Amino acid sequence: MDHFTEKLPSMDLMRSEKMTFVQIIIPAESAHRIITYLGQLGLLQFRDLNAEKSPFQRTFVNQVKRCAEMSRKLRFLMDQVNKAGIMSSHSVLQSDTNLEDIETQLAEHEHEIIEMNSNSEKLQQSYNELLEFKIVLQKACNFLVSSHGHALSEERELVENVYSNEDFVETPFLFEQETMPGPSKSNQSGLRFISGIICKSKVLRFERMLFRATRGNMLFNQAPADEQIMDPISTEMVEKTVFVVFFSGEQARTKILKICEAFGANCYPVPEDISKQRQITREVSSRLADLEATLDAGIRHRNKALSSVGGHLAKWMDMVRREKAVYDTLNMLNFDVTKKCLVGEGWCPIFAKAQIQDALQRATFDSNSQVGAILHSMDALESPPTYFRTNSFTNPYQEIVDAYGVARYQEANPAVYTTIIFPFLFAVMFGDWGHGICLLLGALVLIAHERKLSNQRLGSFMEMLFGGRYVLLLMSLFSMYCGLIYNEFFSVPFHIFGASAYKCRDSSCRDAHTTGLVKYREPYPFGVDPSWRGSRSELPFLNSLKMKMSILFGVVHMNLGILLSYFNAHFFGSSLDIRYQFVPQMIFLNSLFGYLSLLIVVKWCTGSQADLYHIMIYMFLSPFDNLGENELFWGQRPLQILLLLLALIAVPWMLFPKPFILKKLHNERFQGRNYGVLNTFEADLEVEPDSARQHHEEFNFNEVFVHQMIHSIEFVLGSVSNTASYLRLWALSLAHSELSTVFYEKVLLLAWGYDNLIIRLVGLVVFAFATAFILLMMETLSAFLHALRLHWVEFQNKFYHGDGYKFRPFSFATLTEDEN
């Protein structure tokens, strides 16, 4: 056996890669280049040797900070480019620029953009003010005219706005409104007004506040502005409302102005004189046009600057990210005593040692260093990481297994078997070759666009679908295969492999579905005979077939799991596990459910009418009774008694010996040190440091025994419940076929019964949607989940520990994905 297993060709996926713990001694001058090359290679996982140091106490903290600062600038520029809506279509090809160049360029660009932004902000502000002023002028005149209409003639000369023409552009917020010293006494009680503009959302509160502050002695008029105005801070368009407040008294004026200020309302003076209004409106409009032109020019200029940067941004970001990763890795290294070398430690797969050596040499050569880097293997206490070399086909299966738990180092990898068994178990539940073809088309589309889609950023759902495209492919192929066996095409049977073996009892075929058919020729060559469909015995026949099939699959699947536990034990050289775990487990499972499978096969082959339930139940209840008509083969009764005895023996066999033997081994190992604890202090020192670790492994018999007991009970109970659990294959397959039958018969055929195009069309649409959403999506998901469960629980609990950790090499390839 040993020779046989050793002669087998090594398969990458069977067990995880052999890893080795290496130490690299790097001369300081070539350190950066070496780490860069290693990052490109991506096969070395560095260990953080400075874990106890905080990030800013590490050696290369300044470089990391510089990179962070640069990526901040890059983010800023990216943000600006996105805001301006410039597509960076043309990526500029540029020969390798070094980091310092980028840094200076970035600083320049950032400075330039910030300056332009502040300029255009100022312009935008004055533009906004003018625009607001214009709107206020337009709207406020209406109020003034309407409210003053009748009283205007008398009060015209009493109320006058004095303002300076030059002043209003520079300080348009406030304006001085003064009453002319007039001869009349009504001058003091004169009505005055303030006009301005305010955000629409604040109007209500503003009005209320004004009302309170003036105790109601005011008149508030408002009108929505026609144009939206850009908010300078959020650069969003805001709706504003023009208002005019009429009031009297000096105190009220200061109060109102203060409130305006508090609410962020901009006040603009509006002359009452029509001719002056016209004049100002003209001026404002001309200035607005000027400003608009300037603003446009500024924006054009800025966009040009941004688009010139835009081409480089992606590349620069990538570079900076890499650079930061290199320095982060350098920070994980230790300086040796002389401060001339850096010392790094990490894990790498054994096959990669040559490549790493090569990368080190290239780096040494390229950086003109006199001393080369040294790589040598070391011993490590902790267990190595788990690393599988997967491709795009095996990766999703490995992911399915890893989602349960990452394999222990060098443990048998269930992903190898999952590649075929998983899609197959899925197909047993999803057997319908019509649905299979739909899935196949989907999978083929994904595979055909593989190159295009792999570069795109997909949504989370699409990403999942795309990642599992090969799983989908195999699932669809298998479900077509199973569908052919079940003979279902959207639940309709077809005569593909010749004519049916059955015919009607008479020519009219009236009682075909009530009393049954007559067999008149050889059985249908492949799969289920199409004549079963709709017959009286269709369900009992299919149920019996699928149920027995599920149990057969289950027993085989679980046996494979236990077999893998043998390979694990063999690989790790633990004969104890083989003798006292693998063997009794094998015996227990097969003497009960292996025997059941045997009975099923025998029953199928002989066509016997024996009742398998009865046999199994009375095997336990009264093993010595005669089987009667249920006997399938000669010597069945003694065989049953033997199997029952074996199963009974297997339980204590897997329960007791292992913990006692472990205890004995432990006692033997520490026999000489029995009174070491009582010794004096010197005696402790004599204990060599190597054995220090073993001292910590306290052997607690109770714990080991309880553990073993739990394991045994779990296995014994589990073998029953797991076998029953495989019946889900039958249940889901039944549900799937029944559901599709319902949709076919009760929707499509029913609609087809009418001689009406619309009803037929509606029926077709309903059928199509039900098929797509319920059968193709929901059922796929549920079958997927159940197949997943059968793998994770029923299969993997027989052998899989799954307590390892993944190999995470320092690699530039993985770097680009995470950020963003």
Next chain:
Amino acid sequence: MYGFEAMTFNIHGGYLEAIVRGHRSGLLTTADYNNLCQCETLDDIKMHLSATEYGPYLQNEPSPLHTTTIVEKCTLKLVDDYKHMLCQATEPLSTFLEYITYGHMIDNVVLIVTGTLHERDVQELLEKCHPLGMFDSIATLAVAQNMRELYRLVLVDTPLAPYFPECITSEDLDDMSIEIMRNTLYKAYLEDFYRFCQKLGGATAEIMSDLLAFEADRRAVNITINSIGTELTRDDRRKLYSNFGLFYPYGHEELAVCEDIDQVRAVMEKYPPYQSIFAKLSYGESQMLDKAFYEEEVKRHCLAFEQQFHYAVFFAYMRLREQEIRNLMWISECVAQNQKSRVHDSVVFIF
């Protein structure tokens, strides 16, 4: 329904309690503080904070940092957390969360009114306000000339309105009356909050009454110490104490007549929970009292997380975050002014 919160609490409060406990585990630990205290520049602080929950808030700040920027961004995180929770909250949790911010509102009102009194720019004052205590018409506070106007114009719309009737006088505002107003408002606020928590019942009432009683007692002590040697009469002083807490009512009588710090100490040492506060202080010392109070407060707030199914965790989390921001501010100030030897003077470790 005391004792049965577990049955129904999670219907409305479960998600947010999970959120707040998640936030709590993001608070800086002692190890973080130790590292922060070793920082040489503000950039080091930023770098260290970038690995914490503050990271996303600080990462886009250009390099010459200021203490105010750090504090501002850290406060922004707190505000974001708070707003998120408030958005998700249903009654009565949302009211409870709103109650938490009233303290800041009072502080902001006082800040603006005092600022206007000293003729400071309103915009500048607004920037100094705590963002949690903002309300719509806060800028209008500058308009008011006396208490009556203050109330009638602005505060009548705010949640603070019910606390105001006691302070309304027509006299003009000055520093003293503003300070009295602050304490009167605070007293009314604490009592109202206390009543609200009692109404909620269950573990919330139990834990919150403990936390609020501590708050009230601390304020009572602070009022006493601050009013020693001022023209505030004993009766007026007595009126500013909240009507609950451990000191209520007998302790208040004694505090009201205190004339120096040692008398305050003598009063407090009669109450076992407060004995430990003074245990570390020598006689006549009052500077370190604040820190001792903060430490005690943090301890109590941390304990609030030990029990489940109650609202006090939200209060405790907000207070702990605020303490953390105070710590960060102190550390940043010390680092910025090269006073690293004094870093430990005022930092209160949370865990």
